[in-house]
Amino acid sequence: MAAMEPVYHEATDRTPEVAFDFNAGTYRLAGESYPEDAASFYGPLTQGLRQAVDERSSDSIEFTVEMVYFNSSTAKALMNIFQILEDGAEAGIQVRINWCYHEDDETMEEFGEDFSEDFAHADYRMCPTS
Template identity: 50%
Template sequence: MDIFSRPQTERSPLIDFDFANRRLRIEGESYPEDAASFFGPMFKSLEGFLADVSDETRSAPISVDLRLSYFNSSSAKALMNLFQMLEETARGGVPVEICWNYEADDETMQEFGEDFGEDMEYARFNLRVLDTDVS
């Protein structure tokens, strides 16, 4: 599988995992009615991808881009599971870079990013303020 994709809805984020190019993106709001069934297929696909990382591709970085404006507690648990999987992969020697994007005036998302980032020892976790200046 080269791609895992789910369109954004009113209650669930866009998920765009381009495994061939090692780019993962999650964007939008996340409060699905059944987080386990929503995130389950994503985790299954990601687990398969990470299990297939071979010695030849081990040095190629995995890039993760998150742009969430809201998420509920069950989505927070899913994010923690995602970060744990990526941290374990980075611990195994695969470069992983996670970019947590947030609006300049969104202190809540900034704090969540800071909290998630504190748990990362091997994966590189970056906080990035989104540029909202369109003039």
């Protein structure tokens, strides 16, 4: 099977930095997210992740989220991504999610806690930074 091309998008004012290396199993979203159209921004990323998980492009996945602000449509997209990761973990992929946030940022801390509730198989870690 052909190796999947990694995806890299630099951060813009309204979209986060995206670094998805499907074959290495390392994924990162960092910055702010309130795109004009969250479905068209996150749709291809979600599809790529789904394909990588289905085809087992890597034996382990480390997914790091370092967001400082995201809108409600982005929250929905993150939820979809996390469901794919949990499915992958259930299917035997070793999945670790790092939820990184500034220690003073209660909003991001709450979101991190709320998302964590969906994981039974993946290793989900809260990573406060100062």
